[in-house]
Amino acid sequence: MKTRITELFGIQHPIIQGGMHYVGFAELVAAVSNAGGLGIITALTQKTPSDLAKEIARCHEMTDKPFGVNLTFLPTVSTPDYPGYIDAIIDGGVNIVETAGRNPQAYLPKLQNAGVKIMHKCTSVRHAVKAEKIGCDAVSVDGFECGGHPGEDDIPNMILLPRAEEELTIPFVASGGMADARSLVASLSLGADGISMGTRFIATKEAPVHENVKKAIVAASELDTRLIMRPLRNTERVMNNPAVERLLEKEAALGKNIKFEDIIEEVAGMYPRIMRKGEMDAGAWSCGMVAGLIHDIPTCKELIDHMMSEAEKIIRNRLLGMLS
Numbered sequence: 577m578k579t580r581i582t583e584l585f586g587i588q589h590p591i592i593q594g595g596m597h598y599v600g601f602a603e604l605v606a607a608v609s610n611a612g613g614l615g616i617i618t619a620l621t622q623k624t625p626s627d628l629a630k631e632i633a634r635c636h637e638m639t640d641k642p643f644g645v646n647l648t649f650l651p652t653v654s655t656p657d658y659p660g661y662i663d664a665i666i667d668g669g670v671n672i673v674e675t676a677g678r679n680p681q682a683y684l685p686k687l688q689n690a691g692v693k694i695m696h697k698c699t700s701v702r703h704a705v706k707a708e709k710i711g712c713d714a715v716s717v718d719g720f721e722c723g724g725h726p727g728e729d730d731i732p733n734m735i736l737l738p739r740a741e742e743e744l745t746i747p748f749v750a751s752g753g754m755a756d757a758r759s760l761v762a763s764l765s766l767g768a769d770g771i772s773m774g775t776r777f778i779a780t781k782e783a784p785v786h787e788n789v790k791k792a793i794v795a796a797s798e799l800d801t802r803l804i805m806r807p808l809r810n811t812e813r814v815m816n817n818p819a820v821e822r823l824l825e826k827e828a829a830l831g832k833n834i835k836f837e838d839i840i841e842e843v844a845g846m847y848p849r850i851m852r853k854g855e856m857d858a859g860a861w862s863c864g865m866v867a868g869l870i871h872d873i874p875t876c877k878e879l880i881d882h883m884m885s886e887a888e889k890i891i892r893n894r895l896l897g898m899l900s
């Protein structure tokens with residue numbers, strides 16, 4: 577399949593694996609890229625720029641296909657060494673970066689002068705328009721369904737994607753709630769040039785996370801996620817568990833007076849415990865509503881090949897069939 581996204585990134589299929597904390601390691605990234613999609617390493621999971629450089633080198637050893645790096649600009653207490661991570665990306669020969677969180681404008685000139693293509697992740701049309709205006713090459717539009725941070729506007733993809741198409745001229749991918757060929761064809765119909773998936777790629781053989789995480793996603797339904805940190809305007813969609821219920825009780829009790837310190841026990845430093853050790857009730861971890869559509873743990877190649885062949889069937893048989 578050829579779209580503006582496959583052309584921009586030099587990939588075979590318009591399927592991207594979004595950056596994911598403690599999931600986006602070389603094993604998964606290379607598996608997605610080797611299957612013809614675009615894998616993305618999560619920079620901030622690597623403690624230092626030199627660790628990121630090593631992870632990029634490891635990924636180059638596992639694939640000769642294009643892959644990217646996610647740089648997330650989140651409101652954190654101590655600012656990560658972004659210039660150092662950017663040097664690691666450029667020196668490592670990576671020429672695709674997915675930025676997320678705050679406006680990436682300050683970092684664009686250096687990356688783009690080095691030939692790096694930028695896809696900025698946005699949860700609203702106004703931020704997508706801004707991304708286009710500051711010179712991003714593409715955007716990833718994340719609907720309210722998405723795992724992770726859906727923003728504060730709560731607009732689902734059925735509205736957000738066609739709105740993005742109305743306003744943007746640069747290519748965009750649909751993200752949030754994407755699981756299979758139906759998601760892909762629907763997104764293309766709504767104006768996107770491809771899709772990006774997070775939660776779906778965690779439940780794959782190559783995802784280097786504990787089996788408990790994969791099993792939890794397969795077992796979950798579309799009713800099993802919760803929104804946390806709304807009162808802090810840092811909303812995150814996570815898998816429900818006892819720690820999340822405790823956190824939500826604190827939010828209800830403390831109301832507007834809640835501070836990050838009040839919920840630190842449920843959110844801080846959870847990812848290694850959950851993703852590595854499989855302690856599923858340790859705290860909150862990002863997960864999309866799309867868990868309800870995930871029923872198996874295939875390899876990335878099985879998943880992507882199946883999606884592409886089913887997408888062709890939907891287009892050629894189901895949709896064209898309706899016209900004849």
Ligand SMILES: Cc1cc2nc3c(=O)[nH]c(=O)nc-3n(C[C@H](O)[C@H](O)[C@H](O)COP(=O)(O)O)c2cc1C
Pocket residue numbers: 593594595596597599618646648675676677697718721722723724725751752753754772773774775776861862863864865866
């Ligand atoms: C476990 C997990 C961790 C994530 N970590 C990040 C991150 O560090 N940076 C980022 O930009 N997005 C992150 N995301 C969001 C994904 O890149 C993607 O936008 C989102 O998962 C799409 O929604 P879906 O899960 O419904 O596919 C994360 C998502 C999950 C599920």
